[in-house]
Structure formats: structure tokens, C-alpha cells
Amino acid sequence: MAKDYTHIILADDDEDDRLFFTDAFDELKITTKVSTYNDGAYLMEYLLSEDAVIPEILFLDLNMPRKSGKECLHEIKANSRFKNMVIAIYSTSASEEDIEDTFVKGANIYIKKPDSFKKLKKILNNVVTTNWQYQANGLNKNNFLLRL
Amino acid sequence: MKQNYKKSWFVKIIFVVSLFVILFITGVTYKHISELSKTQQEVIQTYKLNVELEQILSYLKDAETGQRGFIITQDSLYLEPFFKSRSKINNTFAELKALTKKNSKHQQSLKDLNGLIEARLHNFEVASKMALRDQTDVEKFKQVFFEGKAYMDAIRKKLNGMLALENNLLAERKESYENTIKFTPIFLYGLIILTLVLLYIAYAKISSDLDKLRKTNQQLETFKEATNQAEIINKHGSWRWNVEDDKFYFSDNLYRLLGEKPNAFKATIANFNSYVHPEDRKKLEEQVAQMKIEKDLPFINYRVVHKNGNIKYLKAYGKSISNLEGKEQLIGTTTDITDEIDYANTLETRNKELELNNKELQAFNYVASHDLQEPLRKIQTFLSRLEDKESDNFSESGKKYMERINFSAKRMRNLIDDLLQFSRTNKSDEILVVKDLNELLEDAKQELSEIITKENAIITADILPKVKVIPFQIEQLFTNLLSNSLKYKAIDKRPQIKISYELVAKNNDFRLKNGTHKKYHCFVFKDNGIGFDAQYTEKIFELFSRLHNKNEYSGTGIGLSICKKITDNHSGFIFANGTPNQGANFTVFLPA
Structure with missing residues (x-):
């Protein structure tokens, strides 16, 4: 597997959000390869296929048709094949239950979708450049929700 | 009851004593x-x-x-009385012997007398014979x-002696008799008086016992009536069952519980059962x-069907006891709990409605948090993209409109x-934990770090205690209070917020008069902001109440x-105080 660029996957049913996401990465000066999937079912279909390239970071929307983000998270965490994959929850809401739930299920970070493109870029840059191996040790519920 | 038994003993004793006195009087x-x-x-x-002695003399x-x-006369005619007197004297003598058989002196005298009489009679005979032979002058x-x-x-003397002895005896007896009966009337009279007194x-x-009994009976009557009324008002009835002879007694209201008039049917278990719901x-x-x-059983619930078809829910309790005669008796109470059941059913329905409402509210929360935010967020993001990429192409008014859209x-x-945040600030499913409030204040400051830095605000705080709280809510409380002070800062001053803490007793602060705890943690957030007029101290906590135009703040x-909701959730209080242009302070009380 070529290590020239970072593999990133976004699963989100919202077309606009997918657009913002890819636009943001286009403008960031990082070498990334971003693929997007329209819902959880498509995502899992790909990830579980034989020739899938396991991404470094998966951005997971919670509210998706067919298969929700939480279901995907559950399946991914149950499969050792994805144990090194960083999972970032990427959701409109930041309700206590959702944050608690996904933290317990093993997501690495919770991102509340920002309301400006600038912030989005800042957040994505931050997440991609974080050393997750190091960060994982200090992970706790208080810094689980990303604040900038 | 025991005292009454004692009293009846008392009466018995008096009667026994009286009886003995009367028997004694009778004996005496x-x-x-x-x-x-x-x-x-x-x-x-x-x-x-x-008389007899005189008779002897007379004979x-x-x-x-x-x-x-x-x-x-020498005429034998005159001898007649002599012969007759002989036998008469014998008769009288026999009488005298019988009369004096208890008296030895008399007996002795009689013997002597007898000898004298014999001698005298013999003398008569001798004299008579001599007279017959005409020897009277010899x-x-x-x-x-x-x-x-x-x-x-000699006979006369003897007789007189005997008479004297007898008279003496009589006198002696009379005296002794008089002595005996001298005190008897007084004694008897006394005894009779005593008996009368005792009686x-x-x-x-x-x-007086009868009087008491009557009063007790009256009280019992009153009590019975009160019980009847209590049964009516409390919708309960009572029953008694003498197990041995299988006899029932139903109280009036028990009949009413079955939808009948008192004593409408004979009190038997079969008749009662005919009202019980067939399933029960x-x-x-x-x-x-x-x-x-x-003998003692838990409550039983069952239904009865009135003749008009109404179904009532009854609850019964019974206990077996032994009555005074040692007979087994079941005593029970039955109460109509239809209202309770109805109430419980209504409550259940209401609860279900509430649950449904809550679910709807949660659904609304979700819609608000997710579905409403999403288009808004996109509007904002697209706006930011427009500003970034296309602002050069806008006219001045276009840019101003953009700014207004952004602001809205x-x-x-x-x-x-x-x-x-407001709708999520609920208590129901949150657990109170002991938390260091200094940490929560730090978190709140962290949350507001951007604006604190921007405003160059000075925030000082006393050392805060550890308190049992819902942590995220208290953090929210601190955040909101700090943010409020920063928001309504004075334009010309550097914002300064001072947080002080003390432990107060409920009685030492009139504002705690409705408190249920003895001691409270008191936190005061004092700022140097624009303050507010004293008339708004209550209004300031109302939902959507704003003291300023939204364009200004x-x-x-x-x-x-x-x-306010958070302090309510913690059984605490919050009060606001302000002086226009000088600052505001918010006092939070949390139970200690």
C-alpha cells in the first residue's frame, strides 16, 4: 500500500456536506485521497470487500438511511481488521446521548459539523494531522468532543 | 372492664356480710x-x-x-271426803313429783311431806277407829x-317451805332472764341498723353501677352510630361470622356496598356470594x-356486581378471634376501593399520555437539534463560502445584506x-455526584476562553467546595452566569467577575425561607457590568425575557x-440583584 497520501473516507448521506468535505480537503495543503459513500450500507459494503483499502481515518455521519453511523461503528469495532482505523464521528447534533454512546462504542473523536467553511477546514486539518497513536493514550470523555 | 369486675365483688361481699348479720340476728x-x-x-x-301444794293442804x-x-256424828257419811281425799292426794302427789323431778330439794321435801301425810292419814284412821269404838274421851x-x-x-310448815323455795327460784330466774334480755333489744336494733346500712x-x-352501665350503653350506642357513619363516609362495611353455629352478621353499610338496603337479605355466605363477580x-x-x-390473612381484592349491573371493587380483611365465651369468631372489614382503582386507572392513563407527550417532546428535540440545525448550518456554511469566494463581486449594499443574513x-x-439546552435541563434521569466545583468553574472558563480572552476579562474566585450535583448542569450554570456577565459588560470598563463562596445556615438568610435543608452553599457572581433595575429581579429569570433590545445585546x-431551572433541579435557589451602570450580582444557593 502506497504511503504517499492519507486515505480518508466520509460516509454521509447529505450531498452538500459531502461537497463541503471534499472542497475543504481540496483547499487544504495535505496530500489526501478522499472517498465518500452515500450511506452506511454502501460504506460497509466497500470496507468488507476483498480489495478494500482500509483508510487511516473514517468520518462517520450518524444519521443515515439504511444503516446508521452507530450501526457501522458497532460493526467496525467488532472486526479486528479495522483496529488501526481512526473513527471520527461527524454529525450535525452534539447531544449528550450521542456523544456518550459513540465514545463508549470506541470512536476516537466527535466532531460537530461547523457552521462555517473556515472552521471546517481548521477542524479537518487538525484531525488529519493529529498523531492518533499518541492521542489514543490520553483519550477521555472530556476531550472526545472536538473543541477548537 | 377489670374495674367493673372488682366492683361486682364489692357488692357480693356486702351481700354475704348482710346475709350473715341477718342469720345472726335470727339466731339471737x-x-x-x-x-x-x-x-x-x-x-x-x-x-x-x-296450786298443787295448796290442793294437798285443802284435801x-x-x-x-x-x-x-x-x-x-258417828255418821260414816262424813268419812266420804276422807276416803276421796286419799286418792286425790295421791294424784296430786304424782303431779308434784313430775313437776319437781329436776329439783332434788323439792324431791327431798316431797319425800318428807309424803311421810308426814302418810303419818297424818294414819293418824286419821287411828282417831276414826277410836271414835267408832267411842273412846273419844280417853x-x-x-x-x-x-x-x-x-x-x-308440820305439813303446813313443809308446804310453806316448798312454796318459799319455789318463789325464790322464780325470783332468781326472773333476775337472770332480765339480765339476759336487758341488752338484747339494743343489740338487735344495732344489728338491724347495720344491716340496713349495708343494704x-x-x-x-x-x-350507680346501673347508671354507669346505662352511660356506657349510651356511649356504645353513640359509638355504634359513629361507626355507621364512618362506614358510610369511608365506604366500608364490617361483618362477623360465628364459625361454630355458622351465623353471620353484616353491618348496614356492607349491604350498601352491595347496592342493597340494610338487611335486604339474610346474612349468609351464599347470599353474599351471589353478589360476587363470577370470576372472583x-x-x-x-x-x-x-x-x-x-386466623390472619392478607387483604383480598374482589369485585361485586350490583343488581343494576354496576361493578364495584372491594377489598377485604378478616381476622379470627375468640369471644368471651371462647367461641371462634371471624371479624372482618370490607371496603369499596372502586374510586381508588378508578383513580389509579386514570393516573395510569395520564401517565401514558405524559409518556407520549414526553416522547413527542423528545422527537421535537431531535427535530430541533438535528433537522432544524442542518439547513441552518448549511445556510451559514454557504454564506461563509460566498463571503470567501464571491465577496469581491458584491456591491456595498450586497455585502451589507450578507452581513445581516449572517447575523440573523x-x-x-x-x-x-x-x-x-433549556429542554435538556431535566432532572429526572440525572444522578447527583459529589463534584469539585472548582473543576466545573475551570471547565466553564475553558468553554468561554475565547470571549474571556477577547474581552480581557478578570475572573477571580474563592476556593469552592465539593458538592453533590449534576455536574454538566452546574457547569452549564457557571457558563451561563459568566457568559451573561461578559455579554452585558460596561462598554468603558474592563469586565471583572468576582465569585465568592460561603456556607450559610437556612435561618440566617431570609431568602432561604422556603428551603428544606438546614445549610446551603452560597455562591455570589458579582460583575461590574451594566447592571439592571431592581424591578427586574424576578423577570430576569423568565423564559425569553430580555431587558435590552436584541440589536444592542x-x-x-x-x-x-x-x-433557574438548574438550581430548581438541585433544590436550590437563584437570586439576581443589580444596580444600573454599576453591576449585577447573582446569588446561587445549593443544598449542603
């Missing part, structure tokens, strides 16, 4: 009467004795007279005649059978966020309402 009276009759007997006997005189007649006859007189004198006491006692009949019968064995969008976001009117 009997003794005296028999004494009296004995004395009388003796008096009679004395007189009889006198002797008759004989003497007859003898003298014969001597003078010396011997004279001597015989003289002897006769001497005998006669009167007994009577008074019985009559078996259960009730089993329970009743069980009650006979176990931000405001809408704030409103949605705050509303959500960016508040949504929800933040302080959330603070």
Missing part, C-alpha cells in the same frame, strides 16, 4: 324467744306447784273436816288427836376457607442551541431561565 332472736318460753314454762310450773283439810264430822284419843294437829302443822350501700352501689367467586371462597385455618442566521443558531432570553 330464736335463742331469746326460746329462753322466754322456758322462763314462762317455769313460771307456770311454779304456779302449778303452788287434808277436807279429810280433817270429814274426820271431825264423823267423830262428832286419854289416848286426845293424844292421837293432838298428834294429828302436830302432823298438820343501702349495696343498693347505692348497684344503682372461587378466589373469595378459597380465601374464606383459608381464613378459618390461618447566527441569532437563529443561538436560539436553537439555547432552547435545546445578543442574548436570547433563555440563558438565565436555564440557570
Whole structure:
């Protein structure tokens, strides 16, 4: 597997959000390869296929048709094949239950979708450049929700 | 009850004592009467004795007279009384013997007398024979005649002696009798008085007991009526069951519970069962059978069907006890719990409605938090993209419109966020944990770090205690209070917020008059902001209440309402105080 660029996957049913996401990465000066999937079912279909390239970071929307983000998270965490994959929850809401739930299920970070493109870029840059191996040790519920 | 038993003993004792006194009086009276009759007997006997003795003398005189007649006339006719007197004297003598058999002196005298009489009579015969031979003028006859007189004198003397003795005896007896009966009337009279007194006491006692009994009966009547009324108002009825003779007693209201008039049917288990709901009949019968064995059973619930078809829910309890005669008796109470059941059903329905409402509210929360935020967020993001990429192509007014759109969008976001926060600030499923409030204050400051840095605000705080709280809510409270002070800062001053802490007793602060705890943690957030007029101290906590035009200050009117809700959730209080242009302070009380 070529290590020239970072593999990133976004699963989100919202077309606009997918657009913002890819636009943001286009403008960031990082070498990334971003693929997007329209819902959880498509995502899992790909990830579980034989020739899938396991991404470094998966951005997971919670509210998706067919298969929700939480279901995907559950399946991914149950499969050792994805144990090194960083999972970032990427959701409109930041309700206590959702944050608690996904933290317990093993997501690495919770991102509340920002309301400006600038912030989005800042957040994505931050997440991609974080050393997750190091960060994982200090992970706790208080810094689980990303604040900038 | 025990005291009454004692009282009845008292009456019994009085009666027994009275009985003994009367028996004693009877005995004494009997003794005296028999004494009296004995004395009388003796008096009679004395007189009889006198008479008999006189008689003897008289017979002797008759004989003497007859003898003298014969001597003078030689006519045997005159001898008649002499012969007759002989047998008469014998008869009288036998009488005298019988009369004096108890008196040895008399007996002795009688013996002597008998000898004298014999001698005298013999003398008569000798004299008579001599007269017959006409030897009356001889010396011997004279001597015989003289002897006769001497005998006669001796007899008289003897008789007189006996009479004197008898009279003495009579006098002695009379004296002893008088001595005996001298005190008897007084004694008897006293005893009778005593008996009467005792009887009167007994009577008074019985009559007062009767009075008490009557009063107790009256109280019982009153109590019974009160019980009846209580049964009506409490919708319960009572019943008694004498197990041995299988007799039932139902109270009036028990009939009413079955939808009937009192005593509408004979009190039997079969009649009662005919009102019991068919589905519950078996259960009730089993329970009743069980009650006979176990004496004390838990409540039983069953239904009854009134004749008009109404179904009522009854609850019954029974206990087996033994009555005074040692007979087994089941005593029970049955109460109508239809209202309770209805109430519980209504409550359940209401609860379900509430649950449904809550679910709807949660659904609304979700819609607000997710679905409403999403288009808003996109509007904002697209706006930011427009500003970044296309602002060069806008005219001045176009840019101004953009700015206004942006401002409105931000405001809408704030409103949605705050509303959500407000609706989420619920107590029900949150658990209180002991938390260091210094940490929560730090977190709140962290949350507001951007604006704190921007405003160059000075925030100082006392050392805060550890308190049992819902941590994220208290953090929210601190955040909102700090944010409020920063929002309403004075334009010309550097914002300064001072947080002080002290532990206060409930009684030392009039604002805690409605508090339920003895001690409270008191936190004061004091700022140097624009303050507010004292008239708004209550209004400031109302939802959507704002004291300023929204163009001047960016508040949504929800933040302080959330603070109020949080302190309410913690059974605490929040109070606001302000002086226009000098600052505001917010006092938070949390139970210690």
C-alpha cells in the first residue's frame, strides 16, 4: 500500500456536506485521497470487500438511511481488521446521548459539523494531522468532543 | 372492664356480710324467744306447784273436816271426803313429783311431806277407829288427836317451805332472764341498723353501677352510630361470622356496598356470594376457607356486581378471634376501593399520555437539534463560502445584506442551541455526584476562553467546595452566569467577575425561607457590568425575557431561565440583584 497520501473516507448521506468535505480537503495543503459513500450500507459494503483499502481515518455521519453511523461503528469495532482505523464521528447534533454512546462504542473523536467553511477546514486539518497513536493514550470523555 | 369486675365483688361481699348479720340476728332472736318460753314454762310450773301444794293442804283439810264430822256424828257419811281425799292426794302427789323431778330439794321435801301425810292419814284412821269404838274421851284419843294437829302443822310448815323455795327460784330466774334480755333489744336494733346500712350501700352501689352501665350503653350506642357513619363516609362495611353455629352478621353499610338496603337479605355466605363477580367467586371462597385455618390473612381484592349491573371493587380483611365465651369468631372489614382503582386507572392513563407527550417532546428535540440545525448550518456554511469566494463581486449594499443574513442566521443558531439546552435541563434521569466545583468553574472558563480572552476579562474566585450535583448542569450554570456577565459588560470598563463562596445556615438568610435543608452553599457572581433595575429581579429569570433590545445585546432570553431551572433541579435557589451602570450580582444557593 502506497504511503504517499492519507486515505480518508466520509460516509454521509447529505450531498452538500459531502461537497463541503471534499472542497475543504481540496483547499487544504495535505496530500489526501478522499472517498465518500452515500450511506452506511454502501460504506460497509466497500470496507468488507476483498480489495478494500482500509483508510487511516473514517468520518462517520450518524444519521443515515439504511444503516446508521452507530450501526457501522458497532460493526467496525467488532472486526479486528479495522483496529488501526481512526473513527471520527461527524454529525450535525452534539447531544449528550450521542456523544456518550459513540465514545463508549470506541470512536476516537466527535466532531460537530461547523457552521462555517473556515472552521471546517481548521477542524479537518487538525484531525488529519493529529498523531492518533499518541492521542489514543490520553483519550477521555472530556476531550472526545472536538473543541477548537 | 377489670374495674367493673372488682366492683361486682364489692357488692357480693356486702351481700354475704348482710346475709350473715341477718342469720345472726335470727339466731339471737330464736335463742331469746326460746329462753322466754322456758322462763314462762317455769313460771307456770311454779304456779302449778303452788296450786298443787295448796290442793294437798285443802284435801287434808277436807279429810280433817270429814274426820271431825264423823267423830262428832258417828255418821260414816262424813268419812266420804276422807276416803276421796286419799286418792286425790295421791294424784296430786304424782303431779308434784313430775313437776319437781329436776329439783332434788323439792324431791327431798316431797319425800318428807309424803311421810308426814302418810303419818297424818294414819293418824286419821287411828282417831276414826277410836271414835267408832267411842273412846273419844280417853286419854289416848286426845293424844292421837293432838298428834294429828302436830302432823298438820308440820305439813303446813313443809308446804310453806316448798312454796318459799319455789318463789325464790322464780325470783332468781326472773333476775337472770332480765339480765339476759336487758341488752338484747339494743343489740338487735344495732344489728338491724347495720344491716340496713349495708343494704343501702349495696343498693347505692348497684344503682350507680346501673347508671354507669346505662352511660356506657349510651356511649356504645353513640359509638355504634359513629361507626355507621364512618362506614358510610369511608365506604366500608364490617361483618362477623360465628364459625361454630355458622351465623353471620353484616353491618348496614356492607349491604350498601352491595347496592342493597340494610338487611335486604339474610346474612349468609351464599347470599353474599351471589353478589360476587363470577370470576372472583372461587378466589373469595378459597380465601374464606383459608381464613378459618390461618386466623390472619392478607387483604383480598374482589369485585361485586350490583343488581343494576354496576361493578364495584372491594377489598377485604378478616381476622379470627375468640369471644368471651371462647367461641371462634371471624371479624372482618370490607371496603369499596372502586374510586381508588378508578383513580389509579386514570393516573395510569395520564401517565401514558405524559409518556407520549414526553416522547413527542423528545422527537421535537431531535427535530430541533438535528433537522432544524442542518439547513441552518448549511445556510451559514454557504454564506461563509460566498463571503470567501464571491465577496469581491458584491456591491456595498450586497455585502451589507450578507452581513445581516449572517447575523440573523447566527441569532437563529443561538436560539436553537439555547432552547435545546433549556429542554435538556431535566432532572429526572440525572444522578447527583459529589463534584469539585472548582473543576466545573475551570471547565466553564475553558468553554468561554475565547470571549474571556477577547474581552480581557478578570475572573477571580474563592476556593469552592465539593458538592453533590449534576455536574454538566452546574457547569452549564457557571457558563451561563459568566457568559451573561461578559455579554452585558460596561462598554468603558474592563469586565471583572468576582465569585465568592460561603456556607450559610437556612435561618440566617431570609431568602432561604422556603428551603428544606438546614445549610446551603452560597455562591455570589458579582460583575461590574451594566447592571439592571431592581424591578427586574424576578423577570430576569423568565423564559425569553430580555431587558435590552436584541440589536444592542445578543442574548436570547433563555440563558438565565436555564440557570433557574438548574438550581430548581438541585433544590436550590437563584437570586439576581443589580444596580444600573454599576453591576449585577447573582446569588446561587445549593443544598449542603
